[in-house]
Amino acid sequence: MSLHLHDTATRTTREFHPRCDGVASIYVCGATVQGIPHVGHVRSGLNFDVLRRWLQHTGHDVRLVRNVTDIDDKILTKAAEAGRPWWEWAATHERAFEWAYDQLGCQPPSVLPRATGHVTQMADLIQRLIDKGHAYAAGGDVYFSVASYADHYGKLSGQRLEEVQQGETLASGKRDPRDFTLWKGAKPGEPSWPTPWGHGRPGWHLECSAMATFYLGSEFDIHGGGLDLVFPHHENELAQSNAAGDGFAQYWMHNAWVTMSGEKMSKSLGNTLSIPAVLQRARAAELRYYLVTPHYRSTIEFSEAGLAEAVAAYHRIESFVRRVGQRAGSVEPGALAAEFTAAMDDDLSTPQAIAAVHNAIREGNAALDRGGDEAARDAAASVRAMTNVLGLDPLSEQWADDSGADDAAHRALSDLVEALLEQRQQARKERDFATADLLRDRLQDSGIAVEDTPDGPMWTLKDG
Numbered sequence: 001m002s003l004h005l006h007d008t009a010t011r012t013t014r015e016f017h018p019r020c021d022g023v024a025s026i027y028v029c030g031a032t033v034q035g036i037p038h039v040g041h042v043r044s045g046l047n048f049d050v051l052r053r054w055l056q057h058t059g060h061d062v063r064l065v066r067n068v069t070d071i072d073d074k075i076l077t078k079a080a081e082a083g084r085p086w087w088e089w090a091a092t093h094e095r096a097f098e099w100a101y102d103q104l105g106c107q108p109p110s111v112l113p114r115a116t117g118h119v120t121q122m123a124d125l126i127q128r129l130i131d132k133g134h135a136y137a138a139g140g141d142v143y144f145s146v147a148s149y150a151d152h153y154g155k156l157s158g159q160r161l162e163e164v165q166q167g168e169t170l171a172s173g174k175r176d177p178r179d180f181t182l183w184k185g186a187k188p189g190e191p192s193w194p195t196p197w198g199h200g201r202p203g204w205h206l207e208c209s210a211m212a213t214f215y216l217g218s219e220f221d222i223h224g225g226g227l228d229l230v231f232p233h234h235e236n237e238l239a240q241s242n243a244a245g246d247g248f249a250q251y252w253m254h255n256a257w258v259t260m261s262g263e264k265m266s267k268s269l270g271n272t273l274s275i276p277a278v279l280q281r282a283r284a285a286e287l288r289y290y291l292v293t294p295h296y297r298s299t300i301e302f303s304e305a306g307l308a309e310a311v312a313a314y315h316r317i318e319s320f321v322r323r324v325g326q327r328a329g330s331v332e333p334g335a336l337a338a339e340f341t342a343a344m345d346d347d348l349s350t351p352q353a354i355a356a357v358h359n360a361i362r363e364g365n366a367a368l369d370r371g372g373d374e375a376a377r378d379a380a381a382s383v384r385a386m387t388n389v390l391g392l393d394p395l396s397e398q399w400a401d402d403s404g405a406d407d408a409a410h411r412a413l414s415d416l417v418e419a420l421l422e423q424r425q426q427a428r429k430e431r432d433f434a435t436a437d438l439l440r441d442r443l444q445d446s447g448i449a450v451e452d453t454p455d456g457p458m459w460t461l462k463d464g
Helices: 039-057 072-084 086-103 119-131 204-216 227-242 284-292 304-328 337-344 350-369 373-389 403-430 433-445
Strands: 004-007 013-014 023-028 061-066 135-138 141-144 180-184 200-202 219-226 246-253 258-260 447-451 455-463
Touching: 004 246, 023 039, 023 204, 039 061, 039 086, 039 219, 039 246, 039 258, 039 284, 061 204, 072 086, 086 455, 119 135, 119 180, 119 227, 141 227, 180 204, 180 227, 180 246, 180 284, 200 204, 204 219, 204 227, 204 246, 219 447, 227 246, 246 284, 284 304, 304 350, 304 373, 304 455, 337 373, 350 373, 350 403, 373 455, 403 433, 403 455, 433 447
Parallel strands: 023 061, 023 219, 219 246
Antiparallel strands: 004 013, 135 141, 141 180, 180 200, 447 455
């Protein structure tokens, strides 16, 4: 089976055929850098990082563009409230987002364009739309005429033309309330750039169309982003790009939300969980595991219990790989399990892919218990290969080579505990239950809780 991806535009899961053999081009809508990133913000970056890694594993040269919206009404408002320059506010939070992506193991994009650096390309796109009769200038603003593209508008989101509401203020020069803004005329105290239609700044939807085609060409493979962007943002991107004559994206992929109490996580709801705050309660690899294990099109209802389960599950992966290394020698990434490959080719079905990882761990632990070191090493090699595709290999440089004192202490404790657990497993195998119980009691007295699971023994630090 080859890779199949769910395409929002056709509402079908289609076989992926890149426009150029061996090259995959992806544009992902990045952050509007108005504040500190929370787990809802970074999910999209993580999901498309997994897609990128799978494409790379299958031999593609991936060109991924992830933009930064660094000029926006919300940025201007928040900067003004804080008494800080808009550009400094945007730059500060851009760094916060890139730090979060890096902490969670996202590969850096091929290019990270900022909206403010591409006004020339935006002006060119506006002119093309005006020339084709799909846009008009009014009082310093420029609008896209939805009625001029009525036969095609709504094909991505399924919006009915008579029900379209852009969520914009109805300005005096707008001919139709369904029209959306391409260019905003300058207002006192706001940043602006010169264009043939007067000084001003770009509309949100215009930015991505201009940047995507500038870096990836008039047609490219995949456009991605969060489910909340389907309408109006991506619908308007598609309309203005196609109306200008660009084929634009051939596949549209959207990841679902992270919610709390059933509501989409957002700053306006006041229920955000910042990445720095969550990383006080879980290591970065564990948070990544939590956010990439569910299918990218499934909603994640964030909970502390769910995060704790992810922490324990990732610990089982770490413990197994380290246990094999101590018992059978160093382990290098090996072959992927067939069920893992099938899962990833089936629209990046990460729940089934993770299940394949834990199946291999169970088989590997069983092999260790019966003295099959070579079989255990093969299982661990497969686990490393599979987790590497997901950006979760516990022995990768990203996760294993951390010089922090806390992590160094954790690794030292882990090595000691794993050695005792290995002795306990051997004692149980030899039916020396007195020694096994003695080792377990020793760990318990030291504040280590041990649970025997189908994946092998799992240990955690007891509360208090």
